[in-house]
Amino acid sequence: MDFKLTEEQELIKSNIREFVLQHVEPVAAEIDASCRQPVEIFEKLGELGMMGISYPVEYGGGGEKFVTTMMVTEELARGCATTSFLHSYSYGLVGHPILTFGNEEQKKQYMPGLAQGKIVGAFALTEPGAGTDVSSATTTAVKNGDEYIINGTKTFITNAIIADVFVVFAYTDRSAGSKGMTAFLIPKGTPGITVSKTFNKLGVRGSQTSEVVFKDCAVPASCVLGQEGQGFRIAMSALDVGRIGIAAMATGITQACLDESVRYSKLRVQFNKPIAKQQAIQWFIANMSTDVDASRFLYMYAAWLKDEGKPFSLAASKAKLFCSECAARHTTKAVQIQGGYGFMTGAKVERLYRDVKLTEIGEGTSEAQRMIIAGAALR
Numbered sequence: 001m002d003f004k005l006t007e008e009q010e011l012i013k014s015n016i017r018e019f020v021l022q023h024v025e026p027v028a029a030e031i032d033a034s035c036r037q038p039v040e041i042f043e044k045l046g047e048l049g050m051m052g053i054s055y056p057v058e059y060g061g062g063g064e065k066f067v068t069t070m071m072v073t074e075e076l077a078r079g080c081a082t083t084s085f086l087h088s089y090s091y092g093l094v095g096h097p098i099l100t101f102g103n104e105e106q107k108k109q110y111m112p113g114l115a116q117g118k119i120v121g122a123f124a125l126t127e128p129g130a131g132t133d134v135s136s137a138t139t140t141a142v143k144n145g146d147e148y149i150i151n152g153t154k155t156f157i158t159n160a161i162i163a164d165v166f167v168v169f170a171y172t173d174r175s176a177g178s179k180g181m182t183a184f185l186i187p188k189g190t191p192g193i194t195v196s197k198t199f200n201k202l203g204v205r206g207s208q209t210s211e212v213v214f215k216d217c218a219v220p221a222s223c224v225l226g227q228e229g230q231g232f233r234i235a236m237s238a239l240d241v242g243r244i245g246i247a248a249m250a251t252g253i254t255q256a257c258l259d260e261s262v263r264y265s266k267l268r269v270q271f272n273k274p275i276a277k278q279q280a281i282q283w284f285i286a287n288m289s290t291d292v293d294a295s296r297f298l299y300m301y302a303a304w305l306k307d308e309g310k311p312f313s314l315a316a317s318k319a320k321l322f323c324s325e326c327a328a329r330h331t332t333k334a335v336q337i338q339g340g341y342g343f344m345t346g347a348k349v350e351r352l353y354r355d356v357k358l359t360e361i362g363e364g365t366s367e368a369q370r371m372i373i374a375g376a377a378l379r
């Protein structure tokens with residue numbers, strides 16, 4: 001067993017930490033307040049090779065391990081949850097399915113742009129009536145000659161408003177159950193796609209979340225991703241990878257709680273001494289510090305399994321469940337340590353407290369992860 005990062009990984013970790021301190025942390029509060037997609041950060045991350053660090057070199061990537069990508073996702077969350085979420089999303093929900101299931105033409109069309117941070121993708125699975133129960137989706141894709149005609153409504157779709165490409169899931173054969181779902185790669189500007197509304201939300205406010213309507217949207221058969229009927233499998237595969245990303249993001253949030261709690265508790269004086277001298281505060285900090293390590297080990301283990309080509313779906317669910325619930329617990333404690341100051345808009349811990357909630361909902365709720373984990377334990 002070897003817990004050591006390679007020299008290359010250590011270097012990437014320290015470079016990305018430097019980048020976050022210089023370019024991400026200073027604008028994180030403004031991104032949150034203005035609900036602004038941090039496009040310029042993604043251009044810079046693309047230039048640094050951080051958007052496609054573990055994509056194969058032939059598609060413009062860095063050829064690194066997936067573990068390295070997740071390390072970057074974690075470090076980004078230490079400064080800005082929105083940036084971290086969008087980084088993980090781009091890899092797990094867009095790049096991964098194209099790379100794993102796409103044909104050569106599709107990979108050449110999208111992967112280099114994703115690796116450069118120049119192509120933005122949206123993963124369109126959830127529907128108003130189909131959240132956790134993905135298979136109850138009602139969007140259809142009906143074959144008509146060489147085309148498919150797509151009709152349906154997708155909701156809570158990240159990036160829809162700025163997406164260059166949509167990964168869309170629709171039933172081509174409802175009678176075949178989950179084996180009748182097909183995935184499509186649909187470029188922006190295709191007639192019949194309308195972003196009908198964009199939501200205001202609690203946290204991760206720099207990412208845009210919208211409802212998208214497909215009305216008689218005709219796409220050529222060349223837009224099918226993978227095989228017809230493989231859509232459900234593609235969606236689950238993408239979510240497995242995305243869950244490791246959310247776990248890494250949550251770990252970065254717990255680390256940020258620890259950073260902030262150490263900083264503030266040494267500065268804040270009550271009863272003639274810094275509150276860091278109080279055992280009650282020390283115990284909060286001890287728990288955070290322990291959970292940062294435990295979270296990191298869990299998500300890194302899931303990422304390592306993926307790198308080794310071993311099954312990682314269960315480990316991804318466990319990592320997502322544990323890391324997100326830890327992070328949610330510690331954002332509460334981090335606000336508590338800062339008292340009224342932590343409750344005020346503008347305090348970093350106030351933002352973390354709101355941002356963290358997404359990690360328990362997006363890419364499968366905690367309850368969905370428990371269903372998967374219990375299902376495996378009771379098999």
Ligand SMILES: Cc1cc2nc3c(=O)[nH]c(=O)nc-3n(C[C@H](O)[C@H](O)[C@H](O)COP(=O)(O)OP(=O)(O)OC[C@H]3O[C@@H](n4cnc5c(N)ncnc54)[C@H](O)[C@@H]3O)c2cc1C
Pocket residue numbers: 122123124125126130131132133155156157158159201204209358361362363364365366367368371
């Ligand atoms: C900010 C944000 C961005 C998102 N981005 C995307 C995106 O880009 N693409 C996309 O496709 N989706 C996206 N989603 C949707 C997300 O994946 C869903 O919100 C999530 O899967 C839950 O679905 P739901 O919201 O419909 O909740 P529901 O499925 O209605 O669940 C409601 C509650 O019931 C619980 N529940 C449901 N079924 C069970 C059960 N069998 N047992 C126990 N408890 C159960 C859930 O855990 C939850 O607590 C996004 C969501 C958010 C909040």
